[in-house]
Amino acid sequence: MSAKQILVVEDERPIREMIAFGLRRAGFEVREAADARSGRAEVANKLPDLLLVDWMLPDTSGLEFTRALKRDRETRELPIIMLTARAEEGDKVAGLEGGADDYITKPFSPRELLARINAVLRRAMPAEGTERVDIEGLVLDQSSQRVSSGDRTVALGPTEYRMLAFFMTHPERVYSREQLLDRVWGGNVYVEERTIGVHIRRLRKALEEFGYDRLIQTVRGSGYRFSARPL
Amino acid sequence: MSAKQILVVEDERPIREMIAFGLRRAGFEVREAADARSGRAEVANKLPDLLLVDWMLPDTSGLEFTRALKRDRETRELPIIMLTARAEEGDKVAGLEGGADDYITKPFSPRELLARINAVLRRAMPAEGTERVDIEGLVLDQSSQRVSSGDRTVALGPTEYRMLAFFMTHPERVYSREQLLDRVWGGNVYVEERTIGVHIRRLRKALEEFGYDRLIQTVRGSGYRFSARPL
DNA sequence: ATTCCAGGTGACGGTTTTGTGGCGTGCGCA
DNA sequence: TGCGCACGCCACAAAACCGTCACCTGGAAT
Numbered sequence: 341m342s343a344k345q346i347l348v349v350e351d352e353r354p355i356r357e358m359i360a361f362g363l364r365r366a367g368f369e370v371r372e373a374a375d376a377r378s379g380r381a382e383v384a385n386k387l388p389d390l391l392l393v394d395w396m397l398p399d400t401s402g403l404e405f406t407r408a409l410k411r412d413r414e415t416r417e418l419p420i421i422m423l424t425a426r427a428e429e430g431d432k433v434a435g436l437e438g439g440a441d442d443y444i445t446k447p448f449s450p451r452e453l454l455a456r457i458n459a460v461l462r463r464a465m466p467a468e469g470t471e472r473v474d475i476e477g478l479v480l481d482q483s484s485q486r487v488s489s490g491d492r493t494v495a496l497g498p499t500e501y502r503m504l505a506f507f508m509t510h511p512e513r514v515y516s517r518e519q520l521l522d523r524v525w526g527g528n529v530y531v532e533e534r535t536i537g538v539h540i541r542r543l544r545k546a547l548e549e550f551g552y553d554r555l556i557q558t559v560r561g562s563g564y565r566f567s568a569r570p571l
Numbered sequence: 572m573s574a575k576q577i578l579v580v581e582d583e584r585p586i587r588e589m590i591a592f593g594l595r596r597a598g599f600e601v602r603e604a605a606d607a608r609s610g611r612a613e614v615a616n617k618l619p620d621l622l623l624v625d626w627m628l629p630d631t632s633g634l635e636f637t638r639a640l641k642r643d644r645e646t647r648e649l650p651i652i653m654l655t656a657r658a659e660e661g662d663k664v665a666g667l668e669g670g671a672d673d674y675i676t677k678p679f680s681p682r683e684l685l686a687r688i689n690a691v692l693r694r695a696m697p698a699e700g701t702e703r704v705d706i707e708g709l710v711l712d713q714s715s716q717r718v719s720s721g722d723r724t725v726a727l728g729p730t731e732y733r734m735l736a737f738f739m740t741h742p743e744r745v746y747s748r749e750q751l752l753d754r755v756w757g758g759n760v761y762v763e764e765r766t767i768g769v770h771i772r773r774l775r776k777a778l779e780e781f782g783y784d785r786l787i788q789t790v791r792g793s794g795y796r797f798s799a800r801p802l
Numbered sequence: 803a804t805t806c807c808a809g810g811t812g813a814c815g816g817t818t819t820t821g822t823g824g825c826g827t828g829c830g831c832a
Numbered sequence: 833t834g835c836g837c838a839c840g841c842c843a844c845a846a847a848a849c850c851g852t853c854a855c856c857t858g859g860a861a862t
Contacts, residue, residue: 411830497838514716522686535840537820542839544821559716560819560848561729567715571724728849766851768809775810791808791859803862810857821846832835 344461345369347388349379349405350423351398359392359453366454376400380408383415390461395424417485419460441526460526470509476568478552480508489550499524500543507556507566516563540564575692576600578619580610580636581654582629590623590684597685607631611639614646621692626655650691701740707799709783711739720781730755731774738787738797747794771795 350356373379395402409415422443473480517533544553581587604610626633640646704711748764775784
């Protein structure tokens, strides 16, 4: 597994360099940008694996920056961690709403940062060799973000796709609703656990016409399981 | 799987109780301590599965408390989550260096706390080699919460599954109804001992079509035994 | 043989968990 | 600005499961 590339967008140079230093020492490849403009340029230049974005940037707010990236299809899946100072704490919510995958308040320890980075990467990154998964003829292709059967594509919303992708890369195992929230939605979101049932149903319905809805099994009292074996 | 036990060490009573309440509602068993001293006593008394420690305690800093535990061989593996107020944020570094497995800043949402707890517990709980058990072709797979024979799955309700899982991981040994209540239902539940017989029957019936019902043996006057050997 | 009792059985009502359809909202897009 | 898609959530329906009870059974003790 090659080194993950992280782009740090932060205007205060000492901070930026300290972060970069720590990350490099941890084995990441690091690129730096001092403002949103050059940040965008860097992203366009070569897609990093993860973005660290300061909340306050000289030219735009990190929020705007994030929003823009999350809107673009090309960069939508790019994981973003927002850096906020304590004073800006009230905006956390907004930061997440804006689409950041996680945030971290300054000051933070290198260890904390690493923990979050790894968490987010783990979430975002298809585990080794799961770029393409075929289960009983149901085919997940992560690079094109599509799931298909034969030559037909299963119609899925973004959330359904993420959930199905997660399931297909983690079959034969029961996941609680809480775990699903954590792994499919991401750590810092508040969503009713009940809602998961709704998405399960939508996913089942989408798979139904292909005859694959049976793969999503309910484990009463525990959660759900994706399995090729009959219940 | 019986309920995990969590010890909350926090001097501010309302906060402590709120946390305890939330955790209990989430199915944890909770013990409380108001200062480091009684905290230590509680730990010594009976090792909990996880520790929630406030950063500021009347007698010692949470840091010292944690350090001490991490130094002791007996408690080194005990997972610790530190609670810090925002104002103490700068000390995070020290907190983590001190050996806490995670920290969380007040105020926090119950869900966030639960997520961290589960994450830490999951990390701390490496399988005991009972992940997969095969007895005479009857296969228990705990990660998928399923018992199967050949390619067919035994249809079990939650309680039946728990009971069978317990039996398969503790074979060749007689358990009284009371013991079963304790280990399968988990301690503080009021259920008629008579009821166990009913579940035994249900379990036998479920195993019947696979020819495995013979594995559950009645020991008159004592209880039940799961054994591959006939008798 | 008769009695007695632990344990087995089948049925039932209540409770909890999950499935389902629908509604309102927010955001991207035209 | 208006439209349509996703999404989150609610309220209700359906299903699964659980704990008990009343009654049956088989064998051990007398």
